[in-house]
Amino acid sequence: MSSLSSxxxxxxxxxxxxFLSGNRTGLEPVLIAAAVPARAKQRVAEIGCGAGAGLLCLSQRLPELDLWGIEADAPSIELARHNLAANKRENVTLLQATFPYDLPGTLPFCRFDHCFANPPWHPTEGTPSPHAQRDLARRALTDTLESWIKGCTRLLRHKGSLTLILPASLMSRACTALTEHRFGDVTLFPLWPKTGREARLMLIQGRYGVKGPSRILSGLTLHTPEGGFTPESSRILKEGEALRLSLQQVQAATRANPGNS
Incomplete structure (x- = not known):
């Protein structure tokens, strides 16, 4: 295995x-794992799982899930296995495949309750990274976003959820692709760097085979003016609290805390 940083x-x-060089893990896998509306013992797949950060964070919050990770890069799969073993995660299956093109014709699993992904989004025509793994993790083909959304329809059960984290600049394309592939109840959740700053990242979630209306939630402010994490983001990033994006979760939270609605 290549040189690692711990x-x-x-x-x-x-x-x-x-890996010491190549793609480095940021806040995105922690945030997207917090947004997956899973319940204990459900089946969840991460597309492009990399070294396993998202799977680890989700299983920290919900240890009884049946988790799958799909990843094209063989060294990243090996590192994900290493990280999962180091954290004693035994309920995770890893599949090396370039999604969605070389998934097995007969999938070795039943339909999933939820899928989540942080798809590559850097433009194809941009300058390539000198690190092949970083380039694979970040460079999008012209149809990457649309093909990943369409590919998830092969995996999800009826009414299953798909959660994506994307640059705000791709919001329109993502919403269009979700609608074209029969996702409804589409929720947009901005991630504000600080109060008064525009959101550069967005969580987007839809449910397969439903026709519910779209909505934009108030989102999450990540940092205080001084640069530290806000109390709300700290509870998610450090304590593992869930982000509520689905309509059912928002309604349940409002009923439980009517003064905070």
């Missing part, structure tokens, strides 16, 4: 190694 996720709750 660190942690979620304020030390998860030990996590990553």
């Amino acid at each position: 660190g942690t996720l979620m304020a030390g709750k998860i030990v996590y190694d990553q």
Whole structure:
């Protein structure tokens, strides 16, 4: 295995190694894992799981899930296995495949309750990264976003959810692709860097085979004016609290805390 750097996720709750060079893990896998509306014992797949950060964070919050990770890069799959073993995660299956093109014709699993992904989004015509793994993780083909959304329809059960984290500049394309492939109840959740700053990242979630209306939630402010994490983002990034994006979750939270609605 290539040279690694050792660190942690979620304020030390998860030990996590990553490659010294190439794509580095940021806040995105922690945030997207917090947004998956899974319940105990459900089946969840991460598309493009990399070294396993998203799978680790989701299983930290919900240890009884049946988790799958799909990843094209063989060294990343090997590192994900290493990280999962180091954190004693035994309920995760990893599949090396370039999604969705070389998935097995007969999938070796039943339909999933939820899928989530942080798709590559850097433009195809941009300058290539000198690190092949970083380039694979970040460079989108012209149809990457649309093909990943369409590919998830092969995996999801009826009414299953798909959660994506994307640059705000891709919001329109993502919403169009979700609608074309029969996703409804589409929710947009902006991630504000600080109060008064425009959101560069967006969580987008839809449910397969439903016709519910779209909505934009108030989102999450990540940092205080001084640069530290806000109390709300700290509870998610450090303590593993869930983000509520689905209509059912928002309604349940409002009923439980009517003064905060």
